[in-house]
Amino acid sequence: MSDKAYLLTGLNGDKTWGLADYIKRGGYEALKKILREQITPDAIIAELKKSALRGRGGAGFPTGLKWSFMPRQFPGAKYVCCNSDEGEPGTFKDRDLLRFNPHIVIEGMIIAGYAMGCERGYNYIHGEIFEIYERFEAALAEAREAGLLGKNILGSNFSFELFAHHGYGAYICGEETALLESIEGKKGQPRFKPPFPASYGLYGKPTTINNTETFASVPYIILNGGEAFLNLGKPNNGGTKLFSVSGHVERPGNYEVPLGTPFPELLEMAGGVRGGRKLKAVIPGGSSAPVLPASIIMDSTLDYDCIAKAGSMLGSGAVIVMDESTCMVKALERLSFFYHEESCGQCTPCREGTGWLYRVIHRIEHGQGRQEDIDLLDSVSENIMGRTICALGDAAAMPVKSFIKHFRDEFQYHIDNKRCLVPLELQREGSKIYVG
Amino acid sequence: MLSTESFKKIDQELEKYPVDQKQSAVMAALRIAQQEKDWLSDETIEAVANYLGMPPIAVFEVASFYNMYDLQAPGRYKLTVCTNLPCALSGGAVAGKYLKQKLGIEYNQTTADGQFTLKEGECMGACGDAPVMLVNNHRMCCKMTEAQIDQLLVELGK
Numbered sequence: 001m002s003d004k005a006y007l008l009t010g011l012n013g014d015k016t017w018g019l020a021d022y023i024k025r026g027g028y029e030a031l032k033k034i035l036r037e038q039i040t041p042d043a044i045i046a047e048l049k050k051s052a053l054r055g056r057g058g059a060g061f062p063t064g065l066k067w068s069f070m071p072r073q074f075p076g077a078k079y080v081c082c083n084s085d086e087g088e089p090g091t092f093k094d095r096d097l098l099r100f101n102p103h104i105v106i107e108g109m110i111i112a113g114y115a116m117g118c119e120r121g122y123n124y125i126h127g128e129i130f131e132i133y134e135r136f137e138a139a140l141a142e143a144r145e146a147g148l149l150g151k152n153i154l155g156s157n158f159s160f161e162l163f164a165h166h167g168y169g170a171y172i173c174g175e176e177t178a179l180l181e182s183i184e185g186k187k188g189q190p191r192f193k194p195p196f197p198a199s200y201g202l203y204g205k206p207t208t209i210n211n212t213e214t215f216a217s218v219p220y221i222i223l224n225g226g227e228a229f230l231n232l233g234k235p236n237n238g239g240t241k242l243f244s245v246s247g248h249v250e251r252p253g254n255y256e257v258p259l260g261t262p263f264p265e266l267l268e269m270a271g272g273v274r275g276g277r278k279l280k281a282v283i284p285g286g287s288s289a290p291v292l293p294a295s296i297i298m299d300s301t302l303d304y305d306c307i308a309k310a311g312s313m314l315g316s317g318a319v320i321v322m323d324e325s326t327c328m329v330k331a332l333e334r335l336s337f338f339y340h341e342e343s344c345g346q347c348t349p350c351r352e353g354t355g356w357l358y359r360v361i362h363r364i365e366h367g368q369g370r371q372e373d374i375d376l377l378d379s380v381s382e383n384i385m386g387r388t389i390c391a392l393g394d395a396a397a398m399p400v401k402s403f404i405k406h407f408r409d410e411f412q413y414h415i416d417n418k419r420c421l422v423p424l425e426l427q428r429e430g431s432k433i434y435v436g
Numbered sequence: 437m438l439s440t441e442s443f444k445k446i447d448q449e450l451e452k453y454p455v456d457q458k459q460s461a462v463m464a465a466l467r468i469a470q471q472e473k474d475w476l477s478d479e480t481i482e483a484v485a486n487y488l489g490m491p492p493i494a495v496f497e498v499a500s501f502y503n504m505y506d507l508q509a510p511g512r513y514k515l516t517v518c519t520n521l522p523c524a525l526s527g528g529a530v531a532g533k534y535l536k537q538k539l540g541i542e543y544n545q546t547t548a549d550g551q552f553t554l555k556e557g558e559c560m561g562a563c564g565d566a567p568v569m570l571v572n573n574h575r576m577c578c579k580m581t582e583a584q585i586d587q588l589l590v591e592l593g594k
């Protein structure tokens with residue numbers, strides 16, 4: 001891990017997650033500094049803006065700007081919500097943050113409450129990591145016991161309560177308004193926007209939602225200043241970031257590196273391509289991000305701007321690595337199945353379109369593709385994009401468009417020859433997604 | 437009806453939400469009910485609805501939307517294996533196939549002795565530990581090689 005790391009540095013075990021250890025590492029010093037020096041909410045938000053911290057949940061929206069949208073003077077309840085509903089295929093960083101460093105998330109959320117005038121927060125945790133939900137509950141209990149949460153925190157006149165809420169198996173609840181519906185005890189179906197959560201959020205009150213890692217980045221900024229954070233990364237891309245590396249590498253796992261790190265360095269940290277095979281393609285930001293062929297990704301640096309320029313998205317920082325043994329049609333088939341499964345069904349283009357995409361890719365993969373299918377996939381994708389309530393529609397369409405753009409030959413080969421371009425022997429040995 | 441202990445746990449959940457927002461506790465309440473009863477029958481859903489002052493249909497909607505709730509009795513052990521792409525690249529789908537062979541069932545089926553139900557899951561946010569599977573929703577098993585799967589099945593009494 002990089003010496004500039006602060007999120008998961010040295011925290012590779014299950015033993016040091018507790019309050020005492022966090023305090024030993026300098027934990028809650030940022031909160032104490034704010035209360036001691038009576039740093040104003042405006043000053044905190046200004047520092048965040050300077051830091052160029054961008055949301056770690058997928059969209060990369062500037063956090064300082066988002067916090068400034070909250071009507072701080074609005075009387076009555078306001079909420080801050082943490083999005084730990086990590087279900088974007090390839091992403092497993094928030095789980096490790098909550099497992100190894102839960103208090104850094106709690107501290108970030110308390111500071112958010114202070115800066116935006118909220119007295120209450122919720123952390124929405126993915127149902128599939130129930131053991132981690134229980135750990136977070138235990139960390140909350142420690143924080144309450146120590147007077148870090150509740151009425152008059154550390155003797156100040158600032159009060160803030162924080163609770164954990166678990167999901168129970170629905171990818172769509174990672175979308176921020178679906179998440180709010182879910183906390184309200186309903187089906188997790190995204191809301192129309194506007195109104196945005198900053199004006200109409202949880203229980204109809206002003207609400208800010210950020211990703212787990214976003215909150216975890218806040219204490220560093222308070223303690224060291226926005227500029228120090230910015231300098232960890234590169235202009236417009238402040239800080240270090242957790243990258244979840246999965247797929248065909250020797251050592252899958254989370255790696256914390258400065259934004260702007262060249263991709264080959266990350267690949268090397270993860271032990272390189274499995275079995276010394278040749279890199280074929282990488283999805284750099286979770287399954288919803290467009291795939292990039294090896295030649296492009298090997299020339300890219302890992303930051304929002306460079307990956308966008310390369311034609312994809314940094315997204316959640318989930319780097320899915322595929323080597324030469326991967327059949328791209330098979331890979332896309334599995335992703336399309338997922339989006340069809342997880343569409344909440346509210347919008348016709350998403351509900352019908354995701355099913356259509358899956359069926360067409362399925363028939364190509366199974367040797368029943370028609371000549372017009374590739375163009376059909378393109379046009380169905382085109383007709384989903386921008387025509388839905390939430391971004392799941394786009395998330396389902398973008399992989400399809402990008403797989404076709406970069407690996408059209410493989411789709412065509414499937415249609416013409418009714419079998420994979422990648423020899424089955426190689427697939428069995430390597431990619432593992434072929435289960436024949 | 438649920439046990440007093442379950443209702444006590446639901447009361448603790450209710451404390452997390454504003455007093456006029458009892459419905460917010462429905463997800464936890466259903467989870468608690470399912471932990472006690474193994475699955476959510478109409479009667480159980482109604483008990484939760486009555487306790488939270490919700491129409492049973494609203495509770496049913498929630499129970500059917502989130503896929504970790506079981507609206508039918510599963511086997512004693514429900515095994516959910518993640519086969520989404522990132523896991524599949526590291527053997528998730530192969531692990532699923534191995535489980536099918538060992539148990540002699542397909543996905544969404546239960547063994548004749550009622551011991552095991554096998555399910556295919558979506559990303560559990562643990563792809564670095566593939567193959568990943570859940571035992572009865574809450575216990576996550578990581579890096580499940582065939583040897584590990586054999587060991588788990590022995591532990592669970594197969």
Ligand SMILES: Cc1cc2nc3c(=O)[nH]c(=O)nc-3n(C[C@H](O)[C@H](O)[C@H](O)COP(=O)(O)O)c2cc1C
Pocket residue numbers: 054055056057058059060061083084085086087088171172173174175176177209210211212214390391392395
């Ligand atoms: C289908 C879908 C799934 C999402 N899943 C997540 C998720 O698991 N975690 C997350 O933080 N954001 C997720 N997002 C993004 C959130 O809507 C939201 O932008 C984010 O939580 C904002 O936090 P940030 O600004 O700190 O990134 C998802 C969005 C969509 C459309």
Ligand code: SF4
Pocket residue numbers: 172189190342343344345346347348350351388389390391392393
């Ligand atoms: S785009 Fe899909 S997931 Fe999003 S609201 Fe519409 S139907 Fe639901």
Ligand code: FES
Pocket residue numbers: 089090091518519520521522523524528558559560561562563564566568
């Ligand atoms: S893809 Fe299986 S846990 Fe993420």
